[in-house]
Amino acid sequence: MKNQLLASSSKPIVLIGLMGAGKTRIGRLLAGHLALPFSDADEEIAKAAGMSVEDIFTTYGETAFRECEQKVIARLLGAGRRVIATGGGAVMNPATRERLQSQALSVWLRADLDILVERTSRRGGRPLLKGRDIRATLADLMAARYPIYGEADVVVDTSSDPPERTVQHVLSALTSFLDARAGPEDSAL
Numbered sequence: 738m739k740n741q742l743l744a745s746s747s748k749p750i751v752l753i754g755l756m757g758a759g760k761t762r763i764g765r766l767l768a769g770h771l772a773l774p775f776s777d778a779d780e781e782i783a784k785a786a787g788m789s790v791e792d793i794f795t796t797y798g799e800t801a802f803r804e805c806e807q808k809v810i811a812r813l814l815g816a817g818r819r820v821i822a823t824g825g826g827a828v829m830n831p832a833t834r835e836r837l838q839s840q841a842l843s844v845w846l847r848a849d850l851d852i853l854v855e856r857t858s859r860r861g862g863r864p865l866l867k868g869r870d871i872r873a874t875l876a877d878l879m880a881a882r883y884p885i886y887g888e889a890d891v892v893v894d895t896s897s898d899p900p901e902r903t904v905q906h907v908l909s910a911l912t913s914f915l916d917a918r919a920g921p922e923d924s925a926l
Contacts, residue, residue, distance in 0.1 A: 757856035794864035
């Protein structure tokens, strides 16, 4: 059963974290639980550009991709309540991070290095890993990004548990966060 505060919140729910953390998979399931639309920022960027994220990186470079990403996330945040999965580097952009802090409920799906290596090794299309040592690259990204991800409203650790269990953890964490923000006078809702 959903907490009324979570059900009545008007803000989009945005999932952040490194590649392989499960943002898209968990996001789709979470959206289903909450009867909300789901948007994957990388899919939206690819649609807008008419090419894959990997091709955008190869053809135009990471800077162009990040500019497009900033615009797409701003559009998604303005498109009404939904669940949004961002790319791993989205929150490294200060303007995007500020938008997320003011316009969304952010959830960091945190995963340890072994899980990220195992998950990202299963599929390609990850430009930042192409031709690189996956473990070393992910460790470097963790060092750079985890302090920024830590600014999220809630943090949920992902593991090898079934995705449904992670969704339940996300729902519980969001409910607790909103209950704490509402204060004692609103907790009877």
